[in-house]
Amino acid sequence: MAGRDLVQKLKQLDAYPKINEDFYSRTLSGGIITIISASFMVLLFFSELRLYLSPTIVNQLVVDTERGGTIRINLDVTFPALACSVVSLDAMDISGEQHLDVKHDIFKKRLDAHGKVIEPAKQDSVNQPTLEKPLQKHGGRLEHNETYCGSCFGAETEEDHCCNNCEEVREAYRKKGWALSNPDLIDQCKREGFLQKIKEEDGEGCNVYGTLEANKVAGNFHFAPGKSFQQANMHVHDLMAFGKESFNVSHKINEISFGVHFPGVVNPLDKVERTQIPMHGMYQYFIKVVPTVYTDVKGRKIISNQFAVTDHFKGGGPGEGHSLPGVFFFYDLSPIKVSPIFSISTMISV
Numbered sequence: 001m002a003g004r005d006l007v008q009k010l011k012q013l014d015a016y017p018k019i020n021e022d023f024y025s026r027t028l029s030g031g032i033i034t035i036i037s038a039s040f041m042v043l044l045f046f047s048e049l050r051l052y053l054s055p056t057i058v059n060q061l062v063v064d065t066e067r068g069g070t071i072r073i074n075l076d077v078t079f080p081a082l083a084c085s086v087v088s089l090d091a092m093d094i095s096g097e098q099h100l101d102v103k104h105d106i107f108k109k110r111l112d113a114h115g116k117v118i119e120p121a122k123q124d125s126v127n128q129p130t131l132e133k134p135l136q137k138h139g140g141r142l143e144h145n146e147t148y149c150g151s152c153f154g155a156e157t158e159e160d161h162c163c164n165n166c167e168e169v170r171e172a173y174r175k176k177g178w179a180l181s182n183p184d185l186i187d188q189c190k191r192e193g194f195l196q197k198i199k200e201e202d203g204e205g206c207n208v209y210g211t212l213e214a215n216k217v218a219g220n221f222h223f224a225p226g227k228s229f230q231q232a233n234m235h236v237h238d239l240m241a242f243g244k245e246s247f248n249v250s251h252k253i254n255e256i257s258f259g260v261h262f263p264g265v266v267n268p269l270d271k272v273e274r275t276q277i278p279m280h281g282m283y284q285y286f287i288k289v290v291p292t293v294y295t296d297v298k299g300r301k302i303i304s305n306q307f308a309v310t311d312h313f314k315g316g317g318p319g320e321g322h323s324l325p326g327v328f329f330f331y332d333l334s335p336i337k338v339s340p341i342f343s344i345s346t347m348i349s350v
Contacts, residue, residue, distance in 0.1 A: 057340045064291050064337040069216045076209035076255040077223060080115060081248035083201035084108040086225045091212055093219030100228045102212065111205035150188055166192045174227045218333065224326030237324060246279040247325040259304035262294040268309050281315040282323035287331040290338055297342045306338065
C-alpha cells in the first residue's frame, strides 16, 4: 500500500506543470523568441566549449634568483661541405672553463654529396686501434711480447707519457699549443692514413648532434675545422694539417635549444640554413637565453629555457684578414625569468 502511494506521488511530481490548451494560444512572436533562445543556448554552449579547449597563457615575469647550476644545450647541425674528420666542437664560458674538441655525448654522421648517410652515427674516441709494427718511443719497431709506447714527438707531459695513435699525438700537440703542420712526419698518423682519410672524405658532409652540459653563465660553443689550442691567450685552430686554403662552413641548423622541450616553445634557429658564398667566412649567432618555468593546466611545472637570437656573417674581403672559418653561438642569460601559466577562461570569468 505504501509503495502504491509513493508511485502515485511520483506521477504527480512535475517541475513544469502543463497548462490546459484552452488557457494559452501559440503566436508568431513566441515562436521567434523560442528560436532565438535555442540559438543563443547552442551558441553559449559552443563558446564555453571553445574557451575550455583553448586555455590562455599568462606570462609572469620575476627576477631569476637561482645561482650556479648547469644548462643543457641540445644541438643538431648539418654541414653539407665539411667532412666529419675535419669539423670539431669547442665550448667555453666567461668563468674560464673550456671544453675543446668535445666528444662526450656528441655524435657524427658522415653524409655524401647528396646528403644521404654514408655510415651510422658514431661517437669520436681517442682510443683508436693500433696497427702492426708501430714505432716505439725509444726508436725501434714493436716486437713480440713488448708493450707498445708510441712517441709524442716532443709533446710529452711526463717521462712515461705515450701516444699510441695519431689522435693522441694531435691531442698532445693541442695541449702544448702546437700546430701539427705535417702529419706524414708522425709515424702514427702515417700508418693510420690520416691524410689519406681526409682526402677520401673530401666532398662529404657531416651531421653533428648531441648535448652539451655547460655552466649557467655566459659563454659560447662553436663548430670549426681543425684541432683547437691556446696560444698566447688566444683560441687557435690548427688548419695546417689539412692543406686547404678555405673551408665551406655552409650549414643547416636542425635544432638548437636550451633545456628540455615544453609545449608551445618556439626555437627560432630550428630549420635555419646558411650558404657560404665567399671563400672565407665566420657565422655568428648571438643568443639571449631566458629561463622559463612552464606550468600546465594541471599545475605541473617544467623548468627549461627560451631564447631570442640575432646573427651576423663576418667575411674576409680583399685586403682584409681572414676570420677563423666556423659557426659560432654566443649565449648570455637573462636575469628575468618567465613563467607562462595556462588558465581556462569562461564566459562568467570574462
